Amino acid sequence: MDDELTHRARAMLRAIAAGRAEVTHSQEPDLRVDGLLCSDQATTRQLAHAGLVRPVELNGHGQWSPAELTPAGRALLA
Known part of the structure; x- marks a missing residue:
């Protein structure tokens, strides 16, 4: 994903x-x-593929889970 x-x-x-x-x-x-x-x-998929967002719980495929930022995602917001 772009730096911007x-x-x-x-x-x-x-x-x-x-x-x-x-x-x-x-x-x-x-x-x-x-x-x-x-x-x-x-945009959701770009954020996920860039490694900025991930599910907290790895439930079954397609299942909903709370989302969290990865360390890279947190760094972008800092």
């Missing part, structure tokens, strides 16, 4: 850092914030 994050991507990372998000355990994850599905699937 969009405002939306930063907002998504802040929501995850605040414990307000869930992510699916899959190769192409989906994100919910405050219980609502995030419609920007492309």
Whole structure:
């Protein structure tokens, strides 16, 4: 992912850092914030593939889990 994050991507990372998000355990994850599905699937997947976001629990494939930032994700928000 580019060093420059969009405002939306930063907002998504802040929501995850605040414990307000869930992510699916899959190769192409989906994100919910405050219980609502995030419609920007492309950014969600970019954040996950860049290693910035991950599920807290590795449930079954496609299952929802609380989301957390990786150390790299936390560093981008610092």
